[in-house]
Amino acid sequence: MKLIRYDIKLPVRVRKYEVDTEKLKYVLKESKKNSSKTIKQISEALERPKTEVEHWFRSDNCFSIPSSEIWLGLKEILEINTDEFDVPITTFEIREGVFDQANRVYDVQGLSPTLTTSGEVKILVDKNLNYKGARFLKKNNLKLNKHIKVLSLFSGIGAFEKALHNLNVDVDLVGFSEIDQFAIEAYSTIHNVSKDLNLGDVSKVDINNIPDFDLMTYGFPCQDVSIGGKKNGLSEGSGTRSSLLWEAMKIAEVKKPKYMVAENVKGLIGSKFQEDFNKWITRLDNLGYNTYYKILNSNRFFIPQNRERIFVVSIRKDIDSGKFVFPDGHDCNYKLEDILEPVVDDKYFIGNLKDFESYNQDEVEKVQILYKDRILDAEKKKNYLQWDVSGKGYNSQQDRAFYKDGLCGTVPAANTGNKLNVYLGGLAVRRLTSKETWRLMGFTDEDHDKVKSRLNEVFYKGKDKSIPQLYKQAGNSIVVNVLEELLYNLLKN
Numbered sequence: 001m002k003l004i005r006y007d008i009k010l011p012v013r014v015r016k017y018e019v020d021t022e023k024l025k026y027v028l029k030e031s032k033k034n035s036s037k038t039i040k041q042i043s044e045a046l047e048r049p050k051t052e053v054e055h056w057f058r059s060d061n062c063f064s065i066p067s068s069e070i071w072l073g074l075k076e077i078l079e080i081n082t083d084e085f086d087v088p089i090t091t092f093e094i095r096e097g098v099f100d101q102a103n104r105v106y107d108v109q110g111l112s113p114t115l116t117t118s119g120e121v122k123i124l125v126d127k128n129l130n131y132k133g134a135r136f137l138k139k140n141n142l143k144l145n146k147h148i149k150v151l152s153l154f155s156g157i158g159a160f161e162k163a164l165h166n167l168n169v170d171v172d173l174v175g176f177s178e179i180d181q182f183a184i185e186a187y188s189t190i191h192n193v194s195k196d197l198n199l200g201d202v203s204k205v206d207i208n209n210i211p212d213f214d215l216m217t218y219g220f221p222c223q224d225v226s227i228g229g230k231k232n233g234l235s236e237g238s239g240t241r242s243s244l245l246w247e248a249m250k251i252a253e254v255k256k257p258k259y260m261v262a263e264n265v266k267g268l269i270g271s272k273f274q275e276d277f278n279k280w281i282t283r284l285d286n287l288g289y290n291t292y293y294k295i296l297n298s299n300r301f302f303i304p305q306n307r308e309r310i311f312v313v314s315i316r317k318d319i320d321s322g323k324f325v326f327p328d329g330h331d332c333n334y335k336l337e338d339i340l341e342p343v344v345d346d347k348y349f350i351g352n353l354k355d356f357e358s359y360n361q362d363e364v365e366k367v368q369i370l371y372k373d374r375i376l377d378a379e380k381k382k383n384y385l386q387w388d389v390s391g392k393g394y395n396s397q398q399d400r401a402f403y404k405d406g407l408c409g410t411v412p413a414a415n416t417g418n419k420l421n422v423y424l425g426g427l428a429v430r431r432l433t434s435k436e437t438w439r440l441m442g443f444t445d446e447d448h449d450k451v452k453s454r455l456n457e458v459f460y461k462g463k464d465k466s467i468p469q470l471y472k473q474a475g476n477s478i479v480v481n482v483l484e485e486l487l488y489n490l491l492k493n
Contacts, residue, residue, distance in 0.1 A: 015065075017088040024085055025059055028066075031078040032057055045077055046070045049453030050462075065089060144169050144491055149213040151257070152176040153202055153220070153248050157186045157451070157473050160217040160261070162443065163483035165191075169491070174211040177202045182469045183476070185458055186451040190443075202247045207254045216255070218248040219263040219478055225273055235276055249283055256288065259490060260314040263478050266295045268310050289314040292324060298442075300329025301481040304336050305408045305440045306383075309478070311486060323493050327485035336422055337404040339439040340432075348430040350421065369401065370427035383407065385423050401429045411437050413475035415468035434470035442480030 039057075043050040048070060055064035056074070066074050068090040074080070147170040152160060155176040164171050173191075177199045178184050188195045199205045221241040225233065232240045245262075252260060269277055284291045291314045298307040315324060351370025366377045369387060378387040384402045388394050401421035402408050412419050417431040424430065432440075438448040448470065455466035 014092065015088060016091045016093040019065055019085065019088040021063065021065065024065065025063055027080060027082065027085070028078070029057055029059065031080050035078050037077055042074070042077055046073055049449060050457070051453060068092070144488060146170065146491060147172065148215055148491070149174055149211070151210065151213040151216045151251070151255070153216065153218040153251070154178070154244070155187055155217075156183050156219070156477050157443070157447075158191050159219075159441070159443075159478035159480050160483055160487075161191050162447075162480045163487055166480065166484055167488055167491075169487075173197060174213045175199045177205065182455060182459070182466075183473060185454055186469075186473055189451050189454045190447050202244055202251075205247075205251070207251050210251065210255060212255065212257075214258045216248070216252060216257045216260045217262075218245070218260065220245045220248060222265045222268075225265060225268050233273060233276060236279070245280065249280075249287075252284075252289075253287055256316065258316050258319055260284075260289070261486070261490070262312040262314075263309050264312075266308045266310050269293070269295075284314050288317050290317055290320045291315075292326070294326040296326065296329065296482050296486075298440075298479040298482055299334075299407055300332060301327075301479065301485060302330065302332050302334055303440060303442060303479055303481050304332075304334040304338055304406075305411060305479070307410045307479060309482075311482075313486070313490060315490075321493055324490055327482075327489055329485075335405050336402055336408045339436055340404065340422065341436060344430065344433055348417075348433060350429050350431065351427060368427060369423070369429045371429075375427065384409070385429075408432070408440060411440050411475045413472060415472040417467075417471050434467050434474065437471060437474035440479075441474050441477045442482075442484075443474075443477075 037045075039050055039053050042048075043053045046053070052064070055062055056066050058064070066089065071086070071089045144167045148164070149172045150161070150164070151174050152158065153176075155161075155178040158176070161171060161173070173193055175197050176187060176193075178187060179201055184195055184198055187193070188198075199210070221244060223241050225242050232238070233242065235243060236246045237243070242264075248262075267273065281291050281293075291312060293310055293312040295308050295310050298305050298309075311326070313324065313326075350372070352373050367380055367385060368375050369378045369385065370376075371387070371389060376387045376389070378385040378401075383406055384400050386395055387399050388396075389399055397409075397412070397419040398421075400409075400419075401423035404422050404424055408420065408422075417434065417437070420432040420437065421429050422432060434452070435445060435448045439445070451473070452464075452466050452470060455469055456462055456464055460466060
């Protein structure tokens with residue numbers, strides 16, 4: 001059997017006028033040849049990945065037209081005098097259709113990749129998530145034009161800092177604390193800060209050397225309290241990773257910031273850890289803080305992901321006006337398909353689609369999916385399809401696919417994407433890409449691409465091997481959209 005390809009006509013943002021690519025190739029190559037600028041220098045000047053810049057000077061099918069956002073800057077750097085390409089490169093329109101590789105088609109943000117009908121099977125999806133967290137606030141003129149000094153503990157890739165930036169808060173970062181070398185590189189890349197600000201292991205920090213600050217963020221490790229972890233707990237002095245919470249309390253006792261915000265899995269307030277949780281709240285009270293906590297789900301903050309997390313907000317008693325309330329979120333209708341990339345490499349599909357025919361699932365009693373070269377029966381659950389590759393009755397995460405018109409499960413802190421699959425219809429199931437997991441955490445495509453390029457450059461000699469780390473960083477982070485509304489409510493007064 002042969003699986004037919006889905007050639008779906010889509011409304012996409014495409015260049016209104018044809019670009020004379022052969023002439024543009026010549027102009028770019030000659031201008032660079034006559035310039036003293038290297039690829040690295042152009043990349044740094046335009047703040048674009050070197051891999052992207054290299055494609056502007058290719059003469060083969062891998063040539064890429066520079067994006068409209070940087071074209072004028074590139075002209076200035078290379079001293080290109082002609083205006084011939086200005087209008088064709090920077091003018092777009094919405095057009096419906098399926099375009100081949102020769103016609104560079106851009107998504108709603110005007111960025112690659114290209115939609116194509118050539119090659120293997122491509123499942124094309126029309127929607128891109130319009131991030132409404134910060135934009136929701138800005139649309140209603142709710143901005144925080146504030147200056148605040150921040151200490152970031154257990155920083156990861158800096159979700160708190162990203163949320164503050166989105167709220168137009170001027171952040172004076174006195175220090176961040178992270179021990180994972182990949183996360184450190186990602187953090188400094190996203191937030192454009194020196195790695196010299198990293199305090200390292202929170203248990204070894206010289207507290208007296210930390211400058212004063214207003215806000216402390218501490219999304220401490222969840223491994224020992226989460227459902228998927230070892231459940232060794234967070235008892236003070238136990239030496240577990242989750243018990244690093246108490247190191248943060250030592251800093252709070254000395255520095256006494258105005259505000260503190262923590263985040264962790266909802267199991268933290270379960271019966272197994274209730275004693276330690278109560279001890280923590282009592283400690284905060286004794287330190288002079290009123291503390292508020294609530295479980296929030298990211299699916300109420302314009303993110304199609306079921307991710308319930310507890311947020312703990314502490315306000316120093318002498319400044320607490322009693323006006324802080326947690327955001328309720330919104331009735332959202334976003335679906336997983338809203339954050340899917342329009343086209344992905346065939347390697348993300350769990351089955352070899354080109355060898356099978358498409359057929360209507362309504363014609364069979366059971367839903368079936370394609371796994372490698374096998375057709376497997378799948379069971380319809382409320383939020384996902386479940387199958388069993390082993391045949392032993394297991395219900396593993398990797399044998400599960402979420403419906404594209406529903407919500408995604410929680411992005412896991414794993415260095416592989418095989419625990420997050422999406423069912424596209426027919427027999428087709430594929431893994432989410434690392435970029436899609438970053439979208440599910442409220443980070444931008446630019447954040448993802450900058451970090452990917454930087455990790456490849458620093459750790460893998462320019463080779464594209466950073467994907468496992470990008471998956472892990474997404475799962476370890478906090479949904480930015482939730483933090484935006486929480487921090488707005490905290491700091492607006």
